[in-house]
Amino acid sequence: MPPLNAGALVAQVLKQAGVKNLFTLCGGHIAPIYLAAAKMGIRVIDTRHEQAAAHAADGWARQTRSLGVVVVTAGPGATDAVTGVANAFFANTPMLVLAGAAPVKESDRGALQEMNQIELFKPITKWARRVTEPDRVGEYVAAAIRQATSGLPGPVYLELPIDVLLAPINAEEMSRQHSLFAAEPSAASADGIMIAASMLNSAHAPVILGGSNLWWGEAHEAFEKMAAKLNAPIFLNGLARGCIAPAHPLFFQHARKEAFKQADVVVIVGTPLDFRLGYGKFNPKAKLILIDKTDTHFGQNRNHDVGLAGDLSLVLQELTDAIHPVALRQEWFDFIKQAEQKTHAELEKMMxxxxxxxxxxxxxxxxxxxxxxxxxxxxxxxxxxxxxxxxxxxxxxxxxxxxxxxxxxxxxxxxxxxxxxxxxxxxxxxxxxxxxxxxxxxxxxxxxxxxxxxxxxxxxxxxxxxxxxxxxxxxxxxxxxxxxxxxxxxxxxxxxxxxxxxxxxxxxxxxxxxxxxxxxxxxxxxxxxxxxxxxxxxxxxxxxxxx
The missing domain is CATH 3.40.50.970 (Thiamin diphosphate (ThDP)-binding fold, Pyr/PP domains)
Incomplete structure (x- = not known):
C-alpha cells in the first residue's frame, strides 16, 4: 500500500465535513485529491469543462443547502472555472474551490501551467489562500470550509501545489478531527424588532418580498406565519420561489411593480436591493424594513428605516410575536388583485x-x-x-x-x-x-x-x-x-x-x-x-x- 499523502488528507477533511460529491475535470496537479476521495466513498463527477464543474458544485450547494466542492487543475483548469465561481460568488453560494498548482520548489522558474491564480480568484471569493506546508493542509481545508459556510456564505479558494499534495502524511494527522462549522443562530436586536413591529402595526398597505436567503435559511414557514398574521401580500424571487404555495391567498406573481408603488411599508427579506428590485426605486414615501442573515447590503441603493440581521427563522418569529394580527385589508388586496388579473389576462391570451x-x-x-x-x-x-x-x-x-x-x-x-x-x-x-x-x-x-x-x-x-x-x-x-x-x-x-x-x-x-x-x-x-x-x-x- 502506498504511503498516505496530503491529497488523502484533503479528502479526509472533506469526508469529515459530510461532503458526498465533488465535481472535477481530471488533471495531474489534482489527481491525489480525487483518487483519495473516491477511495473514501466521495462520489467523483467528472465533467467536460471546468466551468461546468464549478456550476455543478454551485447547483449542489443550492439544492442541498450544504457545501459544494469543485476541484480543478492548475493554469487553464483554474481559469476555466472562473465564470462558474463568479456566478456562485454573486449568489452567495457556499462553495469550496480546490485548485492544483505547479510545485512550490519550481516557483518562478516557468513550470508547466504556473501562474498567479490567487490574484485571479480574490475578487470573486470570500477568502483565498495557498498552502505551502504539507503538515498544514488539513488545517487550511477546515478553515476554508468554515469561511465558505459562516456569516454571509460564498465561494472560497484554496490552492494546493502538487508537491504539497504528494508529500507523505502520518496516520496521526489523518485521524485528527477539525473544527468545521462555526456559525450559531443569532437573533436581531430587541429595539430593532420593536421599531419594525410598530411600523407594521400602523401600516395600511404593507407588502412583503422574500428572496433566496429564505431558502438558504429554511425560514419559509416563519416567513409565511409573519405574512399571515400581518395579512400582507407576498412576492418572491430567486430561490425563494416555491417557499409559498402558488395557491396561497397572500401570494401574488404579476403585480409587484404596482404594489411597491403604492405600499406604505415594504419588507424585504433575504435579498438585496439590486437591479432585480429596481435598486429600491419604488415609492419614496414608503417605510423600508430590511431583514437578512447579515447586514452586508443594508443601506445599498436606498436608505432603510429598520435593518434586522440574524438567523432568519428567529428574526421572523420575533417580529411575528411583536406584531398585531390583522383580519382584513380589503381595499389594498382589491387593488393588487386587479393589477394581477390584468397581467394574467394578457398572458393567458398568448398561452x-x-x-x-x-x-x-x-x-x-x-x-x-x-x-x-x-x-x-x-x-x-x-x-x-x-x-x-x-x-x-x-x-x-x-x-x-x-x-x-x-x-x-x-x-x-x-x-x-x-x-x-x-x-x-x-x-x-x-x-x-x-x-x-x-x-x-x-x-x-x-x-x-x-x-x-x-x-x-x-x-x-x-x-x-x-x-x-x-x-x-x-x-x-x-x-x-x-x-x-x-x-x-x-x-x-x-x-x-x-x-x-x-x-x-x-x-x-x-x-x-x-x-x-x-x-x-x-x-x-x-x-x-x-x-x-x-x-x-x-x-x-x-x-x-x-x-
Whole structure:
C-alpha cells in the first residue's frame, strides 16, 4: 500500500465535513485529491469543462443547502472555472474551490501551467489562500470550509501545489478531527424588532418580498406565519420561489411593480436591493424594513428605516410575536388583485394561442400541464426563461433554480446534474434557450456517463432572442447582427451522445414528448420550434434579467 499523502488528507477533511460529491475535470496537479476521495466513498463527477464543474458544485450547494466542492487543475483548469465561481460568488453560494498548482520548489522558474491564480480568484471569493506546508493542509481545508459556510456564505479558494499534495502524511494527522462549522443562530436586536413591529402595526398597505436567503435559511414557514398574521401580500424571487404555495391567498406573481408603488411599508427579506428590485426605486414615501442573515447590503441603493440581521427563522418569529394580527385589508388586496388579473389576462391570451410556430407562452402552457410537485425546473436562457418565471408555478421549495443575480447562461446542465444527484426521486427539467444550450451542451455526455437522466426542453427561436429583439426593435430587421443562430437540431446531438431526443413543432406534441423523454431512463432533449418574433417590439434591454 502506498504511503498516505496530503491529497488523502484533503479528502479526509472533506469526508469529515459530510461532503458526498465533488465535481472535477481530471488533471495531474489534482489527481491525489480525487483518487483519495473516491477511495473514501466521495462520489467523483467528472465533467467536460471546468466551468461546468464549478456550476455543478454551485447547483449542489443550492439544492442541498450544504457545501459544494469543485476541484480543478492548475493554469487553464483554474481559469476555466472562473465564470462558474463568479456566478456562485454573486449568489452567495457556499462553495469550496480546490485548485492544483505547479510545485512550490519550481516557483518562478516557468513550470508547466504556473501562474498567479490567487490574484485571479480574490475578487470573486470570500477568502483565498495557498498552502505551502504539507503538515498544514488539513488545517487550511477546515478553515476554508468554515469561511465558505459562516456569516454571509460564498465561494472560497484554496490552492494546493502538487508537491504539497504528494508529500507523505502520518496516520496521526489523518485521524485528527477539525473544527468545521462555526456559525450559531443569532437573533436581531430587541429595539430593532420593536421599531419594525410598530411600523407594521400602523401600516395600511404593507407588502412583503422574500428572496433566496429564505431558502438558504429554511425560514419559509416563519416567513409565511409573519405574512399571515400581518395579512400582507407576498412576492418572491430567486430561490425563494416555491417557499409559498402558488395557491396561497397572500401570494401574488404579476403585480409587484404596482404594489411597491403604492405600499406604505415594504419588507424585504433575504435579498438585496439590486437591479432585480429596481435598486429600491419604488415609492419614496414608503417605510423600508430590511431583514437578512447579515447586514452586508443594508443601506445599498436606498436608505432603510429598520435593518434586522440574524438567523432568519428567529428574526421572523420575533417580529411575528411583536406584531398585531390583522383580519382584513380589503381595499389594498382589491387593488393588487386587479393589477394581477390584468397581467394574467394578457398572458393567458398568448398561452391559449393556436398560431404556429408556437409563442413562448404557448409552449410554457404545455410545460405547466406536465410538471408536478416532484419536478425541479431549471431556467437557463434569456427570453424563454424570463417568460417561464412569469407563468410557471413553483409547487415546492427548491423546485426552481436559475443562474441568480450574475445572470450567467450555461448553468442548466450542471445544475441539473447536481439536482438529480441530490434528489434522485425527482424529475429534473431544464428550460433551455437554444443559445444557452450551446454553452455547456456537452455536459449531456456527463449526465449519460454518470447515469443521471435529466431532460432539456429547448425553446428554439434560432437566436439570442433577449438581445436580438431590442436590437431589431430599435434599429430595424437588419440590426440582428451577432444574434441570429441556425435552427439547429440539438436533440440529435444528445442522441449521438447516447441520450434520447425529439423535435417538436405543435403544442399537442409537447407533453407526450416530455413523457417519453423521462420514461427512457437516460438524459434527453426535447427541441421545440418557437416563434422568434413573439417578443418583438420590446426595447427594454434589462427585460428578463430580474427573474
Amino acid at each position: 391559449q394561442s393556436d398560431a404556429l410556430p408556437m409563442n413562448h407562452y404557448r409552449l410554457l402552457a404545455e410545460v405547466i400541464k406536465f410538471i408536478d410537485d416532484k419536478t425541479i425546473v431549471i431556467g437557463d436562457g434569456g427570453d424563454f426563461v424570463a417568460c417561464a418565471s412569469r407563468v410557471v408555478p413553483v409547487l415546492k421549495p427548491g423546485n426552481w433554480m436559475d443562474p441568480g443575480p450574475f445572470g450567467c447562461l450555461g448553468v442548466g446542465p450542471s445544475f441539473a446534474l447536481a439536482a438529480k444527484l441530490a434528489k434522485p426521486d425527482h424529475k429534473v427539467l431544464i428550460l433551455h434557450g437554444d443559445g444557452s444550450f450551446g454553452l455547456n451542451g456537452m455536459e449531456f455526455d456527463t449526465a449519460i456517463r454518470h447515469h443521471l437522466p435529466i431532460v432539456s426542453l429547448i425553446g428554439n427561436d434560432s437566436g439570442w432572442g433577449q438581445i436580438r429583439n431590442p436590437q431589431v426593435a430599435l434599429l430595424g430587421e437588419k440590426a440582428s447582427i451577432a444574434t441570429d443562430l441556425a435552427e439547429t437540431r440539438y436533440e440529435k446531438m444528445v442522441e449521438a451522445l447516447g441520450g434520447y431526443g425529439e423535435w417538436v413543432e405543435k403544442p399537442e406534441e409537447v407533453v407526450p414528448a416530455l413523457k417519453r423523454a423521462f420514461s427512457m431512463g437516460v438524459a434527453g432533449c426535447v427541441n421545440v420550434r418557437i416563434d422568434p418574433k413573439t417578443l418583438r417590439g420590446t426595447v427594454d434591454l434589462m427585460r428578463g434579467l430580474s427573474i
